Amino acid sequence: MPVIDIKNFSFTYASAPKPSLNGINLPIKEGKITALIGPSGCGKSTLLRSLNRIHDLYPGNKYEGEILLKDLKTGKFENILDIKKENDFIRLRQTVGMIFQKPTPFPMSIFDNVAYGLRIEGIKNKTELEGRVEEALKGAALWEEVKDRLNKSAMGLSGGQQQRLCIARAVAVKPEVLLFDEPTSALDPISTGAIEELIVELKNEVSIAIVTHNMQQASRISDYTAFMYLGDLVEFDETETIFLNPKEKRTEDYIMGRFG
Amino acid sequence: MRLLINKIVLGLSIFSAVLGLGFLAWILITLFIKGVSSLHFGLFLNDLIDGGLRNLIIGQFVMAAIASVIGIPVGMLAGIYIREYGYDSKFADSIRNLSDIMMSAPSIVIGAFVYAVVVVPSGGASGFAGSIALAIMMVPIVINTTDNMLSLVPKELREAGIALGASKYKVIFDIIIKAAKVGIMTGILLAFARIIGETAPLLFTSETSNYFTLDLTQAFPSLTVSIYDLANDVEEKSRDLAWAASFILTVLVLIINLTGRFITRNKH
Numbered sequence: 406m407p408v409i410d411i412k413n414f415s416f417t418y419a420s421a422p423k424p425s426l427n428g429i430n431l432p433i434k435e436g437k438i439t440a441l442i443g444p445s446g447c448g449k450s451t452l453l454r455s456l457n458r459i460h461d462l463y464p465g466n467k468y469e470g471e472i473l474l475k476d477l478k479t480g481k482f483e484n485i486l487d488i489k490k491e492n493d494f495i496r497l498r499q500t501v502g503m504i505f506q507k508p509t510p511f512p513m514s515i516f517d518n519v520a521y522g523l524r525i526e527g528i529k530n531k532t533e534l535e536g537r538v539e540e541a542l543k544g545a546a547l548w549e550e551v552k553d554r555l556n557k558s559a560m561g562l563s564g565g566q567q568q569r570l571c572i573a574r575a576v577a578v579k580p581e582v583l584l585f586d587e588p589t590s591a592l593d594p595i596s597t598g599a600i601e602e603l604i605v606e607l608k609n610e611v612s613i614a615i616v617t618h619n620m621q622q623a624s625r626i627s628d629y630t631a632f633m634y635l636g637d638l639v640e641f642d643e644t645e646t647i648f649l650n651p652k653e654k655r656t657e658d659y660i661m662g663r664f665g
Numbered sequence: 666m667r668l669l670i671n672k673i674v675l676g677l678s679i680f681s682a683v684l685g686l687g688f689l690a691w692i693l694i695t696l697f698i699k700g701v702s703s704l705h706f707g708l709f710l711n712d713l714i715d716g717g718l719r720n721l722i723i724g725q726f727v728m729a730a731i732a733s734v735i736g737i738p739v740g741m742l743a744g745i746y747i748r749e750y751g752y753d754s755k756f757a758d759s760i761r762n763l764s765d766i767m768m769s770a771p772s773i774v775i776g777a778f779v780y781a782v783v784v785v786p787s788g789g790a791s792g793f794a795g796s797i798a799l800a801i802m803m804v805p806i807v808i809n810t811t812d813n814m815l816s817l818v819p820k821e822l823r824e825a826g827i828a829l830g831a832s833k834y835k836v837i838f839d840i841i842i843k844a845a846k847v848g849i850m851t852g853i854l855l856a857f858a859r860i861i862g863e864t865a866p867l868l869f870t871s872e873t874s875n876y877f878t879l880d881l882t883q884a885f886p887s888l889t890v891s892i893y894d895l896a897n898d899v900e901e902k903s904r905d906l907a908w909a910a911s912f913i914l915t916v917l918v919l920i921i922n923l924t925g926r927f928i929t930r931n932k933h
Contacts, residue, residue, distance in 0.1 A: 459824050462833075464752060495830040502828065509825035512843040521839075522829040574829065 407432030408582055408612045409456060409501075410482065412471040416448075416455055419465030425451050427636045428470065433582065435475075438604065438613045440627035440644065442620060444664065447633040449616045453584050456614065457501040458485060458494070474500065477581050499526060502575035502611075506587040508567035510559035515551050518559045518570055522578040537577055544610075545573035546603055565596025572603060576611070583607065585615040589622065601626050620660060624648050632656045693915075700912025703905035708913075713875040713891060716902075718910055720877035724792070724886030725914075727879065728871060729861045731796035736803030736860075737853055743804070744811025749837050761812065767805035773865040775801050780869045792878075792885030795871025799860045806859060810852025814845040851925045858921040862914060864889035888914055 409432070416426040426448045433439050433456070441449040451460075460466045473482040474497070485497055499522060511518050519538040528534055538555075542548040547569040551562070559570055568588060575583055585604065589597040604613060605626050617623050623630055623644065630647040632640045632655075640647060640656045651657045658664055711717025743760065751757020779798040784790055818841050826836030842849070867873075873890040874883070888910055895907035 457828060459828055462824060462827055491832060495832070498828055498830040503825070505821045505825060507819065507821055509819075509821050511822070511826070511840045512846075513839075521826075521831070525830050525835070571825070578829070 406435045406475075407473075408435040408475045408477070409433035409614075410471075410473040410475075411452075411456075412473065414452075414455070414468070414470035414472055416451055416460070416469070417467040418451075419463065419467075424469075425636050426455075429638045431631055431638055431641055433612055433614050434629060435477075435612050436608055437628040438608050438615060438626055439629045439631065440623035441614065441616045441631050441633060442618075442623050442659075443633035443639075444659065445618075446635075448636045449631075449633050450586055452633070453586055453614060453616045454503075456485075456582070456584055457498050457503055458488065459498075459503065461494070475581075495525065499578045500580055501582045501584060502578065502580040503584045504568070504571055504575055504586065504588045507591050508564055508571055510562065510567045510570055512560060513558070514556045515559045515562070515570060516555040519573050519577050522574060526578055541573040541577035542570075544576050544607070545569045546599065546606075547573055563596070565592050565599060568592060568596065568600055569603065572600075572607075576607070580611055582612045582614065585613065585617075587616055587618060590618060597622075620648075632659060634659070696908070696912050696915055699905075699908040700915075703909040704912065708906075708909060712877045713886070716906070718888065718891075718906070718913065720874070720886040721888040721891050721910065722913065723877070724871075724874070725861060725888040728792055728795045728799055728867070728885060728887065729857060731793075731881070732799030732803055732860055733853075733857055735796070735800040736856070737807055739800075740804045740807025740856075741811050741849070744808045744815065745837060745842075747808070748812045748815040749833075749841070761808075764805040764808040767801075768809060771865070772802060772863055773868070776866040776868055776870055779866065784870055787882075790870060790872040790884040792871050792881035792883070795867045795885055795887065796881070798866035798870045799863060802860050802863060802866055803856050806856040807853060810856070811845075811849055814848035814852065815841060817848065818844045847928060851929045854921055854925040854928070858918050858925070861921065862889065862918050864893055868893070 411429050411431045411433075414426060414429045415424045417424045429452060431452075441453060443449050454460055455468065456472060468486045470486070471484045472486055474485050475482050488494055488497055511521060516538055519541050520534050523534055523537050528537065539548060539552075542551060547566060550566060551570075559567065562570060588604075589600050592600065601622065604615065607613060615623075615627065627644045629641065630644040631638055632647060632651075632653075634655055640651060640653045642652075647656060648660060651660065707716070708718045709722070710719060712720040743764070747757040747761050751760070776798055779794055779801065783794040783797055787794070822840060822844060823836055826840045827833070831839070867887045867890050871885040871887050871890070873887040873894065874885060876886070878886065892907050892910045892914070895903045895910065898904060898907075
């Protein structure tokens with residue numbers, strides 16, 4: 406069952422003469438991890454960033470087609486490309502969270518970082534905030550390391566801890582989908598291992614889409630893999646099939662490391 | 666041959682550096698010798714009418730402070746607009762260019778402008794007119810600093826805020842300004858140091874006064890304008906006072922500048 410269904414989706418950057426994504430059809434399945442792989446410039450990040458319309462931060466970009474997002478409470482689908490009102494954008498982004506390549510802790514305390522989204526949601530009650538922050542930090546396997554210094558600046562954490570803080574911050578608002586844009590490419594192998602473990606655990610609660618340059622990572626953690634090339638979706642299937650038995654020659658060449 | 670050219674260039678560079686620094690040292694030493702010999706504690710207790718500098722120092726700070734109250738918010742908001750909202754729009758770009766030009770506008774021209782639009786219509790020099798002239802000096806510096814410092818904040822931080830559902834103004838004021846805080850504060854301090862030592866914008870806007878006053882509708886005591894007057898005075902006593910005043914002003918500007926640098930250094 407898809408939680409996000411991308412249908413015939415094209416995307417054109419503001420100043421670009423032609424689309425960066427051409428008619429993509431791709432489901433992001435509920436409770437699963439979907440990896441987007443492909444060489445630099447293939448459009449995998451562009452696609453991921455369309456799923457919560459973060460592109461709208463910059464004017465002039467053009468979306469075509471449909472991106473249907475399922476409301477898990479009602480089971481109904483909504484085309485997020487139709488969203489125009491500020492309130493609906495806030496709802497979309499709290500439903501579809503995002504983790505970036507470089508850790509992005511805000512210049513404030515660890516507590517305030519995790520509480521940021523909750524406060525936007527309108528939660529003011531201190532006890533409730535504390536409970537949700539603790540829950541989120543535990544969910545991101547960071548609680549034990551930071552419980553004694555919640556009021557210290559988040560900038561003092563290590564890179565791996567900062568990334569887990571960002572995951573806690575995103576998890577705190579209980580999203581349906583989390584988008585990871587190369588979340589470990591700025592981290593050392595040990596922190597990378599911790600984040601990967603965390604992502605696998607998180608799929609019990611949220612559906613996940615992850616862009617990665619690291620094919621081992623894709624094969625280790627994902628259930629489904631989409632291979633993209635030059636703005637096209639070349640192949641989408643279960644990860645095992647993509648890696649062991651790809652149908653397309655280009656997929657095989659990329660996975661064997663013949664180009665990239 | 667290349668070695669020779671290398672040596673000549675190196676030699677010229679060293680010579681120029683020494684020449685520049687030499688003049689700076691000369692200025693500071695002269696100021697120190699002439700200033701310190703005329704310096705005494707009474708300068709800080711008496712007003713100019715009684716041979717002191719108290720009213721002038723206070724007056725200069727009051728005008729610079731009022732200029733900051735006007736100039737900092739205007740400059741910061743304009744800087745936020747051109748970096749966070751204007752993107753590469755022509756309008757934002759033209760404000761940025763205009764601000765750059767304003768920054769290098771001769772300060773006497775700004776003084777003349779304020780004279781024409783404030784002093785003449787209001788019927789005379791005033792502390793308020795002086796403050797406005799200083800504020801006009803300050804705005805482009807604050808715009809430039811805010812713009813530059815905001816540009817150093819990684820765009821991922823903005824996206825991370827938006828991705829949590831925050832609206833744009835909230836991201837700017839909760840996160841981005843905080844991330845750029847140290848740089849912006851330093852810039853503001855340097856802008857303050859710049860205007861506190863200005864003479865030309867005050868020369869015919871606030872003029873100066875021998876008496877202590879906080880009435881901004883009248884001619885207002887200014888340390889720099891009085892230095893100009895005193896230095897042109899026939900009496901040697903006045904000229905000594907001008908040296909003492911120059912020394913005090915230099916020390917004040919130096920302290921503000923060093924504080925700015927200190928804040929920046931502590932960040933790294």
